[in-house]
Amino acid sequence: MSVTTPQGFRATGVTAGLKPSGKPDIALVVNDGPSFAAAAVFTANRCKANPVLWSEQACKDGQVRAVVINSGGANCYTGTEGFQNTHASAELVAAKLGIGAIDVAVCSTGLIGEQLQREKLLAGIADAAAQLAVDGGDDAATAIMTTDTRSKQAMYAGTGWSVGGMAKGAGMLAPSLATMLVVLTTDADVDAATVNRALREATAATFDRLDSDGCMSTNDTVLLMASGAAGVTPAYDEFATAVGEVCHDLAQQLISDAEGAEHDIAIEVVNAASEADALEVGRSIARNNLFKCAVFGKDPNWGRILAAVGTTDAAFDPATLDVAFNGVWVCRDGGIGESRDLVDLSARQVKVSVDLKAGSESATIWTNDLTHAYVHENSAYST
C-alpha cells in the first residue's frame, strides 16, 4: 500500500545529502497518465514556504504530472534564492520527464530559514528521475520523513481501482491544513473537479481536525493525483469515501507518531448548536497546555477542560456541561460527577467527551499530550 499501488504511477526515494544524518531526502512521484487530474490543499498560514508559493500556481489548472519532495530543509523564508531553488527543482524534473515545469508540484520539509544546497538538491533530483519504479512508493514514503519515527502509508481498494497515499509530519502539527505533507494517488478515471471536491471534503474532516501542538506549519501540502490508468470511473460517493478513508488513516498515523507524545487523544464534542461550535470547543481543549500536561500525568483533570470550554464563543450553559474521560462522566451539570478514581489513563488512546447540551451537532478533534519529550525534542531541533 503506497502511492504506487494505483496503476499509472512511478516513484522513488534517494539520498541527496541534504540531511546531516545521510538518510534518504528526495522523493519523486510521477503520474504517467493517461489523465493528469489533480487538486491540492495548502497551509492556511499567511507565511508560506517557497514550494507552497510555487505549487499553488502549479496546481491551479487542475493538472499535475509529478511532485518532487525534499526533506532536510523547509525552503521557507529563504528569499529569492530559495524560490529559485524551488523553480529549478520543478524545471529539472520537467526536463528529465519531458513535461512542462508548471505541471510539477514541489514540497519541502525541515528547518525553516536555512538555504538548501542547490547542487546537492539538483543532483539528487536527477538521481531520483533515473530511478523511478512502479514499486517505488515505499522508498518515496521513507525519503519524506523528518522527525517521523516511521513512514506513513495507506490505501483503499475499489473494484478495479484504488487510492494510495503517503504522509509525513510529527510536529508543527495543527493543520489548517504542520510541516505535514501528503501525496495521494488514484488510478480512477476522474476529472479535476471531482478530485478537488473529494480532496477538500476529505481534508476538512481529517487533517483539518488534527491539532497535535497548536502550531500551524508554513509548508503543509496535500496533493491528490489521478492517472485514470484503471479506466474505471467510480460513483462520486465511493470515490469520496475512498479518499476520506485514506486521509483518515494517514491522519491517525500522524497523531500516533507525534513528537514526544505518549497519548493520542480524541476529543468528541456532542450536542453542539453547530458543527463550528463543536470544532471550536474541541480545538480549544486540544490547545490547552494544562489539559495536555494532565493527560501526560494520567490525571483526569476535568476542571481544566471546563476552563478551556469557557474561553470559547460556543453556545452552552456552564451549569449543564458534562465531561467524560474514557466514558466515565467525571463532570455532570458543571459539577462533580463520577469519581475520578474510576478513570484509567494508562493506555495510549484517550477519549474525552464533552456534552454541550445545546443542539444536535458533533465533531471530533484529535490531539496529543504535552510531555517532557516534546519539550526536549523541540528545544533542541535546530541546534
Added chain:
Amino acid sequence: MSVTTPQGFRATGVTAGLKPSGKPDIALVVNDGPSFAAAAVFTANRCKANPVLWSEQACKDGQVRAVVINSGGANCYTGTEGFQNTHASAELVAAKLGIGAIDVAVCSTGLIGEQLQREKLLAGIADAAAQLAVDGGDDAATAIMTTDTRSKQAMYAGTGWSVGGMAKGAGMLAPSLATMLVVLTTDADVDAATVNRALREATAATFDRLDSDGCMSTNDTVLLMASGAAGVTPAYDEFATAVGEVCHDLAQQLISDAEGAEHDIAIEVVNAASEADALEVGRSIARNNLFKCAVFGKDPNWGRILAAVGTTDAAFDPATLDVAFNGVWVCRDGGIGESRDLVDLSARQVKVSVDLKAGSESATIWTNDLTHAYVHENSAYST
C-alpha cells in the same frame, strides 16, 4: 509595601487547614474607611468559579468593605454546595465586622472541582477576623499563595497617599484576566467611578497582556479598594499612573515566578496597523509551543515566530517582516538576516521584537518559555 501600606486598611493571613501542606490559606483585607469605593475586574472565562459569581454581584454598586480569600481550593464547578460555601464566607466576615455581606468580596484559588471543607473554612475566617492588624499585609500576601514560590507585593507612594497591592498566580496564567488574584488598596479619596476607570485602564495594559501559558483561569479577580483615609484626592492622571505602576510591578512579579519557567519573554510588536493587530500578533507568538520550547533551548528560532505571525489576521506582508532576539535582527524582510550565532539567550530576560511595517502602533505581551519543569508541575498538580 503591602495592602496595609495605605491608611484605613487592616489585613491578616491565617492557617485554616485547607492546604495539605499546612501553610497559611486564608487572607482577609478590610477597608475601615471612611469611604468604601471599589471596583473589580474578573476573568473573561464563561465558566466562572463560585466566588467570582458572588463577587461580581458584591462589587456592582461600587462599594466593597472587605475581601476574604482562601487558597487550597478554587471552589469552581462545585455546584450549589460550593456557592453556599462562598456565601457563608461573606456572611461570616460581615457578621464579625458588623457590615453587610453584600459588601464582602470573596476569592478562592487552588484545584478546580473539589469541595472546600466548610467547618475548616469558616473556623479559619473567624480566626482571621480576630487577628486583623494594620501591619497584616505581608501575612495576607503569604496566605494567598498556591504554586507561587514567593509572595508578590508592590506599592506606589504619592504625596500623602499611596497605593498598595498583592498578587498570586503562577499557572493558568493568561489573564483576560489566571488563577490570578490581585488586591489593591489606596487611601486616596476617590469615588467609585474613578476607581473603576483607573483599574480598567491599568489591567488592560498590564495583567491582560500577560500570557504565560495560554490558559485562562476560572477565578481571576483584580480588586481595588479605596479608603479615603488619607483625605487626599490626587489628580486623575497621577492616580491612574499609580494604579498602573503597581499593576505593572505585580504583573512582572507574576511572570518572573511562572510555573517552571526559565525565561521571561517580552514580545514587542512594532509598526502595527492597530494596537489590536500588535496584541494579536504578540499573543499568537506567546502561545506558540514550538517558539516557547525554542527559547527554553536558548535557540533563536525565528522561523517559528514567522509561522506564528502567519496565523493571525493582522496587517503585514510576509516578505517584509523583521524579527529580532535581544536586538539582533535575525530575520530581515522575511528572510535570513544577521547570524543567529550573535544571539545570546542565556539570561532569564528575553526580548523578541517583531516589526510588521504596517503602521505606527505597538504593544508588548509578556510570556514564559515552555520547560520540562512546567510539564512536570502541571502533570502532577492534582494527583
